[in-house]
Amino acid sequence: MTTLTSPDHTSTRDTDLFGGSSMPLSSRWTSGGYEKEVVDAIWKLAEMIDGNDSALWRKDECGAWINKLEYGKRHSSFGWEICDLSLGRRPGTLSALRPMQWENYVDHIAAITQSRVTADGLRNVRKLL
16 A cells, blocks of 8 residues: 655645745635635545545546645646646536646647547548647
8 A cells, every 4th residue: 555645845834835925725726727616626536545645645547646735736746737628629517627647637638739530521530730
């Protein structure tokens, strides 16, 4: 069983995680453009792992560790973002949002925006965007 305690580059102290700010944790969810309530709801969709504090540590759908306090932080290997699975199709709803480790998020977005298979007459072709 793997148990995580704190991100590899910071301590869990408020001042270390948020650049010396003394603002309460609950008011610092501006990264990514989602309200705190949405971030909290999406966090609950990540996989809980026995032996770890699920309020802080979970895994995304690719199996990568994410830390709740690292939301929107691309400098952290445990940073995560909210991925809209409906991106490019129709306006998304909360049901289309998923927590995703930031590198997995970037790979997902790149996969759907770099190229697409589309119809060219009666055959399918890959087009680079």
